[in-house]
Amino acid sequence: MAERGARADGFRKETVDRLLRLHFRDGRTRVNGDAQLLMAEMLNVFVREAAARAVRQAKAQELEQVDIEHLEKVLPQLLLDF
Numbered sequence: 001m002a003e004r005g006a007r008a009d010g011f012r013k014e015t016v017d018r019l020l021r022l023h024f025r026d027g028r029t030r031v032n033g034d035a036q037l038l039m040a041e042m043l044n045v046f047v048r049e050a051a052a053r054a055v056r057q058a059k060a061q062e063l064e065q066v067d068i069e070h071l072e073k074v075l076p077q078l079l080l081d082f
Contacts, residue, residue, distance in 0.1 A: 011040045019043075050078055
């Protein structure tokens with residue numbers, strides 16, 4: 001995986017690191033750079049899939065604009081799929 005400066009696939013490394021650390025009990029746990037990049041890629045896939053499903057939901061309702069309600073409708077199934 002190629003390093004992309006301070007960002008990894010659109011997410012700041014600090015943000016990814018913070019998300020990973022939220023689930024560790026020991027505060028001294030270190031997160032490998034490869035783990036950060038992998039997590040950033042997972043977040044990227046998740047966000048893109050959420051956006052695509054929200055667009056499909058809006059089209060199913062014959063609307064041209066995607067609103068937060070469309071994301072809220074697809075989010076439960078998306079979480080189950082991941």
